Amino acid sequence: MGNELATVPVSKRITTTVSTILGTNDHSCVSRLWDTYFATNDLDLHSYVCLAILQANNETLMELEYSEICLFLNNLPDTNMEQIIKQAHNIRAMVKARDLL
DSSP states (O other), X not given: OHHHHHHHHHHXXXXXXXXXXXXXXXXHHHHHXXXXXXXXXXXXXXHHHHHHHHHHTHHHHHHSOHHHHHXXXXXXXXXXXXXXXXXXXXXXXXXXXXXXX
16 A cells, blocks of 8 residues: 555656657557556656657757757657657667766
8 A cells, every 4th residue: 555655756757757758648649658657667768759859850959049949848749658768768778878877
């Protein structure tokens, strides 16, 4: 019972964070990420998903001013979640291979 009480706020926070990061209420993207997080039993992947989203939008972000970046990140364009998840795994593998963390 104690773990369930802790899980609800964490789940709500991650869902809110993921929805905010994706700039969407598209629950299929959020559901896909949840499926991945639980399938791998690794919520640490979330940080790499964030990096993959930034990397996927790098060219656009580099052309924007700070205020425009904030707006862009709050309203991301449609995202290929399969590609983002794949890239997140690649980034994590690279970080571990280079012993960066």
